[in-house]
Amino acid sequence: MMLIPNTLPDAGLPLDTGDAAAFGADAAQAAAALFALTHAHGDTHAHGDAATPLTALPALAAGLGLHSLHVKDEGGRHGLGSFKALGGAHAVIRLVLAEAARRLGRPVTAADLDTVAVRAIAGTMTVSCATDGNHGRSVAAGARLVGARSVVFLHRGVSEVRAAAIREQGARIVVVDGDYDDSLAEAGRVAAAEGWINVSDMALPGDEQIPTLVMQGYTVMAAEILRQMPQPPSHLFIQAGVGGVAGALAAHMTAVLGDSRPQVVVVEPDRAPCLFDSARAGHRLRLDRHRPTVMAMLECREPSVVAWRILARLAAGFMTVADDEAMAAVDRLARPLGGDPAIPAGESGAAGLAGLLQAVSDPAGRAALALDDRARVLVIATEGANDPQNRHRLAVTAAPR
Ligand SMILES: Cc1ncc(COP(=O)(O)O)c(C=O)c1O
Numbered sequence: 432m433m434l435i436p437n438t439l440p441d442a443g444l445p446l447d448t449g450d451a452a453a454f455g456a457d458a459a460q461a462a463a464a465l466f467a468l469t470h471a472h473g474d475t476h477a478h479g480d481a482a483t484p485l486t487a488l489p490a491l492a493a494g495l496g497l498h499s500l501h502v503k504d505e506g507g508r509h510g511l512g513s514f515k516a517l518g519g520a521h522a523v524i525r526l527v528l529a530e531a532a533r534r535l536g537r538p539v540t541a542a543d544l545d546t547v548a549v550r551a552i553a554g555t556m557t558v559s560c561a562t563d564g565n566h567g568r569s570v571a572a573g574a575r576l577v578g579a580r581s582v583v584f585l586h587r588g589v590s591e592v593r594a595a596a597i598r599e600q601g602a603r604i605v606v607v608d609g610d611y612d613d614s615l616a617e618a619g620r621v622a623a624a625e626g627w628i629n630v631s632d633m634a635l636p637g638d639e640q641i642p643t644l645v646m647q648g649y650t651v652m653a654a655e656i657l658r659q660m661p662q663p664p665s666h667l668f669i670q671a672g673v674g675g676v677a678g679a680l681a682a683h684m685t686a687v688l689g690d691s692r693p694q695v696v697v698v699e700p701d702r703a704p705c706l707f708d709s710a711r712a713g714h715r716l717r718l719d720r721h722r723p724t725v726m727a728m729l730e731c732r733e734p735s736v737v738a739w740r741i742l743a744r745l746a747a748g749f750m751t752v753a754d755d756e757a758m759a760a761v762d763r764l765a766r767p768l769g770g771d772p773a774i775p776a777g778e779s780g781a782a783g784l785a786g787l788l789q790a791v792s793d794p795a796g797r798a799a800l801a802l803d804d805r806a807r808v809l810v811i812a813t814e815g816a817n818d819p820q821n822r823h824r825l826a827v828t829a830a831p832r
Pocket residue numbers: 513515563565566632670671672673674675676677728729779780813814
């Protein structure tokens with residue numbers, strides 16, 4: 432484990448006004464309304480727009496010397512296994528509505544998605560994306576819901592069970608040699624050549640619009656949490672790949688809570704620490720390489736520029752956790768202390784809790800972050816146990832030949 436405070440030049444600056452509008456209360460309400468309407472019509476999301484549970488773990492909180500610990504359990508989100516169900520699908524629906532409005536020359540809302548005219552337009556559209564698994568499942572589900580085609584680019588490390596879950600949503604799968612970043616580049620290249628809309632969750636300079644739509648979807652979860660918690664959290668330990676969900680949560684909570692916002696600690700695998708290394712270097716950077724990690728959904732080489740702009744201002748700290756620490760967090764959630772309820776999560780899903788467990792066991796980290804008996808800590812189990820063979824596969828891959 433490594434934990435550093437945010438000493439970036441932008442640390443402590445107020446949230447950019449554009450980001451406050453993009454991820455604030457109104458944006459969350461609009462995204463939630465969109466899902467409520469589309470799910471009322473669609474047939475793919477059995478669980479509709481129901482909020483995911485927020486669960487208190489009082490025995491673990493007491494054991495860690497905290498006032499409270501809540502876990503937002505995203506495993507059941509829209510029947511798609513993770514919070515990512517909110518992001519890609521939201522972007523796809525919004526993009527189809529915008530295209531329909533452009534072609535029909537009149538405003539089009541989610542209430543029109545089932546009309547012949549809008550479905551005909553959606554039927555001519557192809558959306559694509561690169562994914563480690565969950566984002567592609569969401570993009571494919573969004574496309575299916577509105578009647579568009581989807582093509583999802585996977586790198587060779589993505590497991591068959593994750594590929595099958597994406598295929599099940601009707602996507603065509605393209606497998607790319609290399610890692611996640613190679614699949615990102617290939618998805619962008621092919622989409623440009625074919626005239627598809629590439630629904631990336633990774634914002635690059637000058638290319639923020641679609642990744643912002645993806646992140647806006649995540650604000651639905653942030654708003655639910657603030658409704659469900661008895662008091663707003665004082666601390667949020669949130670895992671990051673490109674930083675999209677961490678950025679969306681930090682921005683939403685800051686826009687809504689102002690000075691009462693939680694301290695946000697960004698948690699990454701020590702084998703793929705793109706935000707941590709950027710924070711240490713003092714600027715957003717791209718890792719030359721990363722190593723495979725059991726937290727496979729968090730393997731990214733470069734922070735999203737939108738997420739970076741937000742987190743450089745709002746993060747309290749950046750930390751890394753090791754694979755065995757993430758596995759221990761999965762086990763803690765699955766076999767809880769005392770009367771705490773069990774929560775099934777994968778290693779990427781439990782990484783935020785792994786960060787908390789490590790930070791409280793480090794006297795310096797504990798003191799720096801005021802993780803004491805007044806702390807109301809929130810972690811997100813960002814995915815369920817979606818890939819049961821995950822640990823085993825990595826052990827086999829990493830074994831000496
Ligand atoms: C389960 C899970 N947790 C966390 C993340 C990290 O999200 P982001 O890339 O927005 O930082 C992902 C990304 O795919 C994920 O699938």
